[in-house]
Amino acid sequence: MRRVPVSRCPRLLGDWRAGGGSLAERLADAMEKAVRDGRLPLGAQIPAERLLAGELGLARGTVAAGYRILRARQLIVTRTGSGSTVRVPPQLRDRLSPWASDRGEAGRNGAPLDLTVAEPAALLDELLQAVREATETLPAALLADTPGYNRASALHTGIADLYSAQGLATDSGHLLLTSGADAALSLISAAYLRPNSRVVLDSPTYPGALALFRGAGARLVSQPLTPTGWDMPALNDTLATIRPSLTYLVADFHNPTGLADGGGRPHRTPPPAARPRHPGGLRRNHAGPRPARGPHAAGPGRGTRR
Numbered sequence: 001m002r003r004v005p006v007s008r009c010p011r012l013l014g015d016w017r018a019g020g021g022s023l024a025e026r027l028a029d030a031m032e033k034a035v036r037d038g039r040l041p042l043g044a045q046i047p048a049e050r051l052l053a054g055e056l057g058l059a060r061g062t063v064a065a066g067y068r069i070l071r072a073r074q075l076i077v078t079r080t081g082s083g084s085t086v087r088v089p090p091q092l093r094d095r096l097s098p099w100a101s102d103r104g105e106a107g108r109n110g111a112p113l114d115l116t117v118a119e120p121a122a123l124l125d126e127l128l129q130a131v132r133e134a135t136e137t138l139p140a141a142l143l144a145d146t147p148g149y150n151r152a153s154a155l156h157t158g159i160a161d162l163y164s165a166q167g168l169a170t171d172s173g174h175l176l177l178t179s180g181a182d183a184a185l186s187l188i189s190a191a192y193l194r195p196n197s198r199v200v201l202d203s204p205t206y207p208g209a210l211a212l213f214r215g216a217g218a219r220l221v222s223q224p225l226t227p228t229g230w231d232m233p234a235l236n237d238t239l240a241t242i243r244p245s246l247t248y249l250v251a252d253f254h255n256p257t258g259l260a261d262g263g264g265r266p267h268r269t270p271p272p273a274a275r276p277r278h279p280g281g282l283r284r285n286h287a288g289p290r291p292a293r294g295p296h297a298a299g300p301g302r303g304t305r306r
Contacts, residue, residue: 006047024065189216197245206255
């Protein structure tokens with residue numbers, strides 16, 4: 001069973017003390033958010049109450065109360081002698097695609113199940129609230145701070161700050177934001193690919209990327225994923241042998257497998273020997289605590305590219 005190191009919890013939870021409610025409620029809310037966006041993986045064992053209390057500077061009773069809230073929300077299950085593990089609430093286990101598209105019948109009573117979609121049902125109230133919040137912050141996120149557009153928008157700055165907080169030093173000038181995945185990949189393909197260029201990519205991977213690279217006449221070299229992410233020695237060998245023109249890796253919240261690691265660091269960043277000397281197409285879907293300015297720019301499987 002996978003264990004979440006207690007030393008990683010402050011980073012996982014972000015600024016969890018902000019907001020209203022008791023400390024226990026705020027702790028539970030932060031942990032619930034981490035579960036829902038994948039930073040606390042399903043089936044992972046979370047730290048014992050005593051250990052988490054010591055790491056966060058809390059009374060053990062506060063953590064115990066937070067865990068009781070999570071159990072009531074059916075987000076963790078606790079077994080005597082085995083600790084507490086992350087689980088999926090029952091209302092999210094009923095179906096694998098939105099109610100609006102299949103009326104909850106996919107895979108039941110002989111109805112077809114679309115295996116190209118790995119999308120859990122959304123909780124409608126939370127989804128509507130997220131849409132309202134995004135709508136309110138969208139103008140400030142998209143518009144530059146000055147009439148002359150000589151400075152980065154809040155969205156650029158927020159994404160750069162998020163990358164930097166995750167350990168990848170980024171300036172807003174490093175970012176080119178596009179309207180979606182296909183637009184970004186089209187630009188990358190036009191810039192770096194020629195007929196018969198080699199592209200190393202995850203297998204499986206985003207179908208839109210396969211179509212665009214094939215349309216550019218590239219030769220695709222698949223790098224199979226393991227149940228826990230990249231096989232780093234195999235990836236290292238492939239890059240050294242193939243020397244591709246482009247490498248396309250989905251670094252977090254992988255599409256279509258959903259692979260994600262705690263702390264906003266799904267899989268592992270390739271070691272120096274595996275980092276290509278050619279242009280990289282590392283794709284990062286935004287996760288983790290919300291940037292101080294601007295909304296998240298993407299959701300699972302469709303993200304701003306770097």
